[in-house]
Amino acid sequence: MGENVEVGVYPLDKAKELANEQELDLVEISPKAKPPVCKIIDYKKFLYEQKKREKSLKSKATKVTIKEIRFGPQTDEHDYEFKKKHALKFLQEGAKLKAFVFFKGRSIIFKEQGQILLLKLAQELEEYGKVEQLPKLEGKRMIMFIAPKKVK
Secondary structure, X not given: OEOOEOOOOOOHHHHHHHHHHOOOEEXXXXXXXXXXXXXXXXXXXXXXXXXXXXXXXXXXXXXXXXXXXXXXXXOOHHXXXXXXXHHHHHHHOOOEEEEEEEOOHHXXXXXXXXXXXXXXXXXXXXXXXXXXXXXXXXXXXXXXXXXXXXXX
């Protein structure tokens, strides 16, 4: 029932009277129970502690960061290796990777090259991350997502 009140079944009037005596609020905890469960508490304090609890749970939740790496359809080997090294670092830090090939102007005719490039990247980063979404063309971009593998 609350502090300084014996636990038991009370009529509504008696429960309200007990709450008024202590200058606290009568709060319904479980309305579907037979009889409904109520508690005599300071309602504002209850709300404050509930917010505090939710905030601490929210702060403990893991935040997923997404790092992007952009390629051109004709990215040469040196640039590819340089960007792959960055991708590897991002995955090791626990960030998701969004790798995409950006097609400018008429370079859209090299769709296959872009797809080959992304699949090659996925294959080389296989031991560090798993492909969440295979290369997919969206407008002028071919996008692929790689999620980091959990470290044991």
